Amino acid sequence: MKYPTENPTRMRLTRNALALLPALLLMANVSSPVIKNEITALQLEANVSKTLPSFVDCYSEWNLTSAGLSKEAFTDAVKGYNYLQSKQLLNNTGVLTIVDYSKPSSQKRLYVLDMNSGKVLFNTLVAHGRNSGLEYATNFSNKEESHQTSLGFFVTQNTYNGGNGYSLKLKGCEKGINDKATERAIVMHGAQYADERFLQNNGYLGRSYGCPAVPEKINKKIIDAIKNGSCMFLYHPTKRYTTVSKILNS
Secondary structure: OOOOOOOHHHHHHHHHHHHHHHHHHHHHHHHHHHHHHHHHHHHHEEEHHHHHHOOOOOOHHHHOOOOOOOOHHHHHHHHHHHHHHHOOOOOOOOOOOOEEEOOOOOOEEEEEEEEOOOOOEEEOOOOOEEHHHHOOOOOOOOOOOOOOOOOOOEEEEEEEEEEOOOEEEEEEEOOOOOOOOOOOOOOEEEEEHHHHHHHHOOOOOEEEEEOOOOOOHHHHHHHHHHOOOOOOEEEOOOOHOOOOOOOOOO
16 A cells, blocks of 8 residues: 655745744744733823823913913913822812912912813912012911911812911922922912002002912902912912922923
């Protein structure tokens, strides 16, 4: 009985395929989890982007230049706003308060923005700390009894009636920069030295012990709009703040 003759070429190809099979199986087992992890990471990144909307393009859309708010102050404020929101530290995300301390106290440098419509809810005068400077704030501190303004990001707390009337507690969110706000009793309150009459008589506002004091006639309206967990950003472009802020550099 004659058996069929084996095809040498087919036998060689079969041997080669069998030799490669373990390597192919190993690659499949190694690469699958990696691909899955990459897909999962991309999905998480997409979900975060959807959760935290970008407001960078809103500066022009909301025409904030005409309101006198600088793009630099707005951009930094939005970065911190998004950061605090991602950490679930904000209960009142509908508003954002920005104080531009690069401006003199003779200018309306406090802005409260509606983050849904882009409307400027308030734009008014605001004082700085007594030892931060006269017309301009140039020195900033987190130390008790310094009587200087602290820069950076704060979360508004509850209200109370104290020595300066209706006031708003502020919680500093940046360690070493403004986290002593509670110990220093840094709050928002109304003050006669922060109104138009004082400005007209002196050419600049009076100064606080470090609190962002505002005109008494609109103090309550501002506080009621921003209380209970909104973001407040006290801005100045000094590198003594911008280079050490973990929020801005996150």
